[in-house]
Amino acid sequence: MDIVLQLLFTGLGIGAVYALVALGFVLIFRATNVVNFAQGEFSMVAAYLMVVFAVDLHWPYGWAFLASLTGMALLGAIFNLGVYYPLRNRTFLPVIIATIGASIFLANTVLALYGPQPQVLSGWFETPGIQVGPVYLDSQYLLIMGVTLVLVGFNFWFFEHTMLGKKLQATSQDKEMASLLGIPVAAMIMLTFVYSALLGGVAGILVAPILFVSIQMGSTIALKAFAATIIGGFGDVKGAIIGGLALGVIETFGAAYISVPYKDGFAFLVLVAFLIFRPQGIFGERVAEKA
């Protein structure tokens, strides 16, 4: 029983990271109708920026964090201008191929600069964790869950209760109509990419001390996050979060009780099971293309 609780805690912690990245997926998907296949690389790049600032340059953790997020905002903007925006009027296939190209480009540019050796980033807190009854609560996992909770809350408040959030929603639902109402659509899309890059970046920085900082972390996290969005229901914010948490738990238990080398395969099995039996996900509703 103790071990189960311990695994549950770890699973939810990892799942929170997937949920954050999945949230970034969903936001871009809702704004542009395109899945950004480089979303995972945002996390990877942010983790490497942290390594540059906090480890190589020995900046204080907080300053390094802010500098990394500034870098991510910039990356989101460049990504929009260089990859998405020029293709915005094309069909979805060229756009997703371009985002896949961008993902390859980002991962391998970092590889060329930093080499294949994984880097180590220490956690935010000095204290490693606290023991609560039979369960050991690692401080980094607690931080991840806390930040995820805050960001999900912020996300809800921002989209439902601010004018800017409502403008973003209007843009994602009908770009033409939004522009006719005087909403600067290009700026809204830009904002979405910057925001998603920040979300991905926060997830990457939070998870970095748990995993190693490696080139592969981006694609691994992206696959899990995408699986999470499908499990939760594609394009659904609530679904992305629940799907992410569920996947983290499934994977942790799978690794503990079934097989460690195939840990990354469980997400795929769950994904295929959902595709076969419930393709619309837990919360999703299937809507056909409008004729």
Place this chain on the structure above:
Amino acid sequence: MASALTARQLTGTIAYVALSALAVAVVGLLPMDDYTMHILVQTASFSIAVFGLTVVLGLCGQINLAQAAFFGFGAYAVGLGTADLHLNFWIALAMGAGVALVMGAFLGMTTLRLGGHYLAMVTISFQQIVTLIMVNWIPVTHGPDGIGNIKRPAMFESAHAFLGLCVVAMALIGYIVWRLPQTPLGRSMRAIRDNELAAGVAGINVYRVKVAAFALSAVLGGIGGGFFAGGFAYVSPDQFSFAESIVFITMTLLGGVASPVGALIGTALLIVLPESLRFLKSVPGLYLAIYGLSIILIIRYMPDGIWGFVQYRIRRWFAPPAFTDAATELTLVPARSTNTVDAPMALEVEHLAKHFGGLKAVDDVSFSVRRGEVHALIGPNGSGKTTMLNVLSGIYKGTAGRVVLGGRDVTLLPPYARTAAGMGRTFQNIRLFRSMTALENVIIGAEHPGNDIGSGHAALVERARAALAFVGLEARAQELVTAFSYGHQRLIEIARALAGNPSLLLLDEPAAGLNSTEKQGLRDLLKRIAAKGLTILIIDHDMTLVTEVAQRITVLNFGRRIADGVAADVLRQPDVIAAYLGSEPDAPALA
């Protein structure tokens, strides 16, 4: 298709065979060093796998990011089969292709009902799993050490002879892929790539064709991998990683996604260039970073690749000539299904409903369309007309109710099966296959089971020309549809529907966006169609058009039927006037 080789195609085939024979002779007879042979075997085996991507990505518009995994199935089957199990090369190759086929079909079947994003992510995941298994299932796959001592087939043991064999295989498969776009299957794939929704309504079983394209792509990956293993005698997991899948995709995009010629150009370039720029490989990641950047740049600036660019320049010299003989008269068989006594109604709609969450877009609507009549469905914006048409043609699944076409219940049928059962439709926003000629568009409309127009390609062409002649555009049959004006594109869409020989034609706002001359032409066309006895259900806002052509009218408002009957009576009803014109109930009638 057996007897369907035209003179043009025959010339092309002869040229192809001559060129292939020359290529085989050159690589087979010319003395060359091991390094050159190495490069050429790699080019030939990679090309076969890239041909697979030409089919699935270029022709069918579906992405496959696991081609290296399928390539790996072929390579591991030949490796394990010949080295560990001492099987014959050909048997091992067949097994590899078989495994690739089964896995490809399985992935396609689970994913292709959903959007393209799913396919991209699922194929990436699949690729990762295959790599995991290759590395970790050591008792069978030998793990990271890989497999050595792979055998070649008898008579082709020497590297030189095996190279010749690879080039022959590449030429044969290349020929199939080159000819595929002009076959019924290839045409269906292109139609799906251009406009999936319209492809379904034109009578194509979209799901099945997509799965076929994906499975075919996987098989070609497997065959390519088998030859690769034979050529190199050693395989290991890193040769079949996700990075290699990206290399395959880049090859396809660089050369030109829609043609095997482009595939060969892209493959050769991306094998020879990195070899000559070896210093790039000394920094890990650098060459893949360049590939990633190239993908972005190609997509943005050269979406048709190198060969597409060349083709665009030389196309004008090879444009097919216009037809010189006259087209035949279009025959329509409106009373085809059963006899008129059994089913006097062409269409019966019973208590049909379509709800989107809480929104009742269509709410318990019933009406019947009599055989041979023109029936109009009108109502203000948002009254559920287009939703109704989408439920009738099978694009939306109704929430409740029945749709009976010519006495046959079609409620549960998908769009293509309704087309086979005798339904034809056009779209409010034109949905033509934009990369094709007017003739090809209409041929796709004619080409479906249930349309008895005789067999063979010639019969299809004749049928399509007759339909185009009926709408007055036969003289421009060989032009790309994008060259036509908006109004003419609408007519091509109507011709596409007519070529399928429907017993009921659904027209979704055909007059929208037309100028007054074009509207007059449309009215005349509809009268000519009606004069041939074909039943029409039309949605439109143009009351002149509706009153002039329709005998009966059904009026919808807020998803409910508010009137139904003979045109003149319906238009006199006060609630129709109120709903439609928003005026006082005592305003004078429209008629």
